[in-house]
Amino acid sequence: MLDLGLLLTLYPPMNRGAMNTPEPAIRISGLQKSYKDLHVLKGVDFDVARGSIFALLGSNGAGKTTVVRILSTLLKADAGTAAVNGFDVAAEPGKVRESISLTGQFAAVDPILTGRENLVMIAKLRQVERPKEVADGLLERFGLTEAGGRRVATYSGGMRRRLDIAMSLIGDPPVIFLDEPTTGLDPEARIEVWGIVQNLADNGTTVLLTTQYLDEAEKLADRIAILHQGVIIVNGTLAELRALLPSATVEYVERQPSLEEVFLALVGDKTPNGKQDKEERS
Amino acid sequence: MSAHTVSNAGVMLGRSMRHITRSLDTIITVTITPIALMLLFVYVFGGAIQAGTDNYVNYLLPGILLIAIASGIAYTAYRLYGDLQSGIFERFHSMPIARSAVLWGHVLTSLVSNLISVVVIVLVGLLMGFRTSAGPLAWLAVAGILILFTLALTWLAVIAGLTASSPDGASAFSYPLIFLPFISSAFVPTDTMPAPVEWFAQHQPVTSIANTIRALFAEQPVGDDIWVALAWLVGILVVAYAFAMAAYHRKIA
Ligand SMILES: Nc1ncnc2c1ncn2[C@@H]1O[C@H](COP(=O)(O)OP(=O)(O)OP(=O)(O)O)[C@@H](O)[C@H]1O
Ligand SMILES: [Mg+2]
Numbered sequence: 136m137l138d139l140g141l142l143l144t145l146y147p148p149m150n151r152g153a154m155n156t157p158e159p160a161i162r163i164s165g166l167q168k169s170y171k172d173l174h175v176l177k178g179v180d181f182d183v184a185r186g187s188i189f190a191l192l193g194s195n196g197a198g199k200t201t202v203v204r205i206l207s208t209l210l211k212a213d214a215g216t217a218a219v220n221g222f223d224v225a226a227e228p229g230k231v232r233e234s235i236s237l238t239g240q241f242a243a244v245d246p247i248l249t250g251r252e253n254l255v256m257i258a259k260l261r262q263v264e265r266p267k268e269v270a271d272g273l274l275e276r277f278g279l280t281e282a283g284g285r286r287v288a289t290y291s292g293g294m295r296r297r298l299d300i301a302m303s304l305i306g307d308p309p310v311i312f313l314d315e316p317t318t319g320l321d322p323e324a325r326i327e328v329w330g331i332v333q334n335l336a337d338n339g340t341t342v343l344l345t346t347q348y349l350d351e352a353e354k355l356a357d358r359i360a361i362l363h364q365g366v367i368i369v370n371g372t373l374a375e376l377r378a379l380l381p382s383a384t385v386e387y388v389e390r391q392p393s394l395e396e397v398f399l400a401l402v403g404d405k406t407p408n409g410k411q412d413k414e415e416r417s
Numbered sequence: 418m419s420a421h422t423v424s425n426a427g428v429m430l431g432r433s434m435r436h437i438t439r440s441l442d443t444i445i446t447v448t449i450t451p452i453a454l455m456l457l458f459v460y461v462f463g464g465a466i467q468a469g470t471d472n473y474v475n476y477l478l479p480g481i482l483l484i485a486i487a488s489g490i491a492y493t494a495y496r497l498y499g500d501l502q503s504g505i506f507e508r509f510h511s512m513p514i515a516r517s518a519v520l521w522g523h524v525l526t527s528l529v530s531n532l533i534s535v536v537v538i539v540l541v542g543l544l545m546g547f548r549t550s551a552g553p554l555a556w557l558a559v560a561g562i563l564i565l566f567t568l569a570l571t572w573l574a575v576i577a578g579l580t581a582s583s584p585d586g587a588s589a590f591s592y593p594l595i596f597l598p599f600i601s602s603a604f605v606p607t608d609t610m611p612a613p614v615e616w617f618a619q620h621q622p623v624t625s626i627a628n629t630i631r632a633l634f635a636e637q638p639v640g641d642d643i644w645v646a647l648a649w650l651v652g653i654l655v656v657a658y659a660f661a662m663a664a665y666h667r668k669i670a
Contacts, residue, residue, distance in 0.1 A: 204507075207507075207511040208510075208511060209507055209510055209511055209669070229513065232511060232512060232513040233513040235511065236511075236512075237507075237508065237511040239504050239507060239508065241504050242504070243503060243504030243505045243507060243508040244503070244505065245432065245503070245505055246503065247435065247436050247439055247440075248432065248435060252435070256428060256431075256432055257512075259424075259428045260425055260428050260509070260512060260514050261512065261513065261514075262421075262424070286439075302508075
C-alpha cells in the first residue's frame, strides 16, 4: 500500500529540508476563541514540522497562552481545528495528551513535596519504569541534585522553573509546549534552558514555545510566527522575517534588522521599551 | 474504574496524604481540637449535664466524631483550591492520566485522613471511659454511617474548593457545618431547648445521625432515626456530587 506520505519520504524533493515530513506535528487551522465578549483568536493557522522548534511571539494578551491551552486539551476552541501528532484535540484528546507535555506559563509544581518527590510523582502517573532513577537522572541534568531532597516551597523561581521543565520531559513525549519557559530566569539559566530545548529538537522532539524575548526566538527557533490581534500576521524563518523589512543598507553602518525591530515594526509599537512592562509579573 | 485510574488515584492519594502529614495545622485541627472539645465537655461541663446516660462520654462521642469530620473536610476544599491556584491541576489535566483520578485522589485522602482521626478520637474516648457493648454488626453500621457522612461532606468541600475565589473562602463554608452539631442532640438532649431551637435541632441532619450512632453503640433499637439519617446522608451526597461534577466540568471546559 503506497500512500503519498510514504512516497514523499522516499523521494524528498531536493529543495526541501529533511524536517518537512508530510504530516506536521502540529496543525492549526481557522482556530477561534472568545472569552465572553473578548474575541482573542480570530482564525489562527499554522503548522509545526516534526522535530522543529517553533516560536510563537505576541504582545501581552495576544492569545499565546490561549493557543497553548487549546493544544494541550485544557480549553475548547469555538471554531477551527487543531491537531497534535495527527490527533484532533477535540475528537481524540486522550491521544493528544499521550503525545504532549506542557510547561505552562507559571511553574506548576507541588510546593509541599520535594523536588525529587515531584519528579517521582509525575513518573508514576506516566507509568514510566524505575521512577526513582528517572527522577535522579533529571535532578542531575538540571543541576538540582543537592536541592532534590528539599521542599519546593524553599526553591528560587529559577529552580522551580527548571524543575517544572524537568517534569515535562518525563516519558519522552514527541511534542512539548513551553509557554514562556525562560521568563524569570537569569541569563545563565536561560542559556541552560536553550541548550535543553535545542537538545530536545536534535533528538526529534517537536517544540512549540512562546516567548517575550525576541532574542530567544532568534536564537532557537526554526520558524517564528507572530500572533497579533487574533491572527498570525507573519510566519517564517528568521531570514524570511528579516526580508520583510527594507534592508538595513540605507544606514551608514551596515547591519541587519534585529528580530525585535521586525517585531515592533509589524506590531506597530513605536516605543523601544515595549517589553518593559513584562517585568512586573515575575 | 480501570486499573489505570486506580493506580493514578493511588499516586494522588499518596501526594495529598503527604500534604497532611507535613502540615501540623491540619493534624491539630482535625484531631487535637475535637479531643480538646471532648475533654472540655466531659471534665468541665459534663458534671452539670443531664444527658440520661450513665456516662457522659458515651453520650458525647458520636457528636465529637461528627465535628472532627466536619472540620477535616474543610482542608479538602483548601487543598483542592491550592491545586487549582498552583497550576498543578492543569498540569495533571494535560497528562495522559485518568482525569477523574485528580478529584478522586482528594476524595480518597479525605476518607482516609478522617477515618484515621476518627480512630484516634475513639481510642482517646476509650481512655476517658467510653464503653460500648456494640457487636461487629453495629460497629460496621457506625463505620458505614461515618463513611457516608465523610463522603457527603467531602463532595460539598469539592464544590467549595472548585468555586472559591480565595483560600479563606475555600474553607469558610465548613464553619456552619462545624456549628451544626452544637444545635443538635450531639451535646445535650434536645428536649431542654426552647421550642423553636428544639424544632430546628430535631429537624436538622446531625441529630438523627448522632442519635443513630449513639443507639448503635448502646445496642439499643435505632428506630426511625437511622432512616432519617440515611435519607439525609444519601440526599446530601447525591446533590453535592451532582453540583461538584457540574462545577468540575465548568472548570475544565
Ligand atoms: N479565563 C479567561 N477569562 C477571560 N479572559 C481571559 C481568560 N484567559 C485569558 N483571557 C484574556 O484573553 C486574552 C489572551 O490571553 P492569553 O493569556 O492567551 O495571552 P498571552 O498572549 O499568553 O499573554 P501574556 O504574554 O501576558 O502571557 C487576554 O486579554 C486575557 O485577559
Ligand atoms: Mg501567556
